[in-house]
Amino acid sequence: MARVRLSVAERRGELLRAAIEQIEQRGVAAVRIADVASALGVSNALVLYHFSTKEKLVAAAFARAAEDDLAHLRRLLGRRTTARRRLRGAVRWYAPTGPAKGWRLWIEGWAVSLREPALREVARDLDRAWKAALAEVVAEGVAAGEFTCPDPAATALRLTALLDGLAVQLTSYGGTVSRARAQEWVEEALARELGLAGAAVEARQG
Numbered sequence: 001m002a003r004v005r006l007s008v009a010e011r012r013g014e015l016l017r018a019a020i021e022q023i024e025q026r027g028v029a030a031v032r033i034a035d036v037a038s039a040l041g042v043s044n045a046l047v048l049y050h051f052s053t054k055e056k057l058v059a060a061a062f063a064r065a066a067e068d069d070l071a072h073l074r075r076l077l078g079r080r081t082t083a084r085r086r087l088r089g090a091v092r093w094y095a096p097t098g099p100a101k102g103w104r105l106w107i108e109g110w111a112v113s114l115r116e117p118a119l120r121e122v123a124r125d126l127d128r129a130w131k132a133a134l135a136e137v138v139a140e141g142v143a144a145g146e147f148t149c150p151d152p153a154a155t156a157l158r159l160t161a162l163l164d165g166l167a168v169q170l171t172s173y174g175g176t177v178s179r180a181r182a183q184e185w186v187e188e189a190l191a192r193e194l195g196l197a198g199a200a201v202e203a204r205q206g
Contacts, residue, residue: 012050012060014040019061020105028058028108059118062109065102066126073133083141088190090134091159095186096167096179103167131156141194148195155193162189 006014018039022031033054037044051057076090096103106123113120131153138152149155163186169176 008050011046013064015047015050015057016061016064019057020065020102023058023061023108024102024105027104028112031058033057055116055118058112059116059122062105062119062122065105066122069102069126070129070133073130077133077137082146083137083144084146084194087134087137087141087194090137091163091186091190094130094160095163096170096182103171107168107171127160131160134159138194146194149193159189159193162186 015036018036019031022035022039026035031054033044033047036057037047047057051060072093073090076093077086079086079089109119109123113123134156135152138149138155141147142149142152166177166182166185170179170182
């Protein structure tokens with residue numbers, strides 16, 4: 001059966017999705033143009049036509065992954081419900097114990113970004129956008145009287161630092177901490193940052 005002819009944008013999207021999957025499976029260092037081409041049943045030349053080098057393909061793949069993550073975050077934080085529910089939903093999704101995928105991808109990205117300015121810019125922009133979005137919903141919750149927080153920006157930084165650190169422990173050092181304990185720490189940190197009574201936000205509030 002002949003392949004359906006795709007537009008340039010559709011083809012690039014297909015290649016980027018395949019690249020993200022291959023990076024998650026193999027790691028940035030090991031993945032090759034040939035791996036991406038093979039996954040889609042296309043030629044290496046087609047991949048190189050759209051992305052002239054592996055480095056450009058990898059940078060574009062991380063940028064696409066960042067865009068996808070931010071789009072999902074905005075959907076979670078844009079729901080018509082309390083700031084407390086929106087924030088908890090976002091943190092639960094982002095946490096390494098939640099349904100979000102791609103932690104190996106981002107850990108790989110952090111490592112490679114030390115040497116690749118393009119990836120460093122993508123990772124930095126994603127980090128800033130996450131912190132800004134969380135800080136905004138925290139400020140909304142404070143304004144609505146749902147919880148107390150003297151510095152929403154600092155709260156966002158501490159929460160994301162905890163989640164990123166736990167992701168490394170769970171993804172790279174299996175067995176260091178259980179998923180259940182990590183989730184408990186996330187709940188406790190969220191409750192503490194929001195000035196809520198008790199050690200953790202009650203599950204029924206989510």
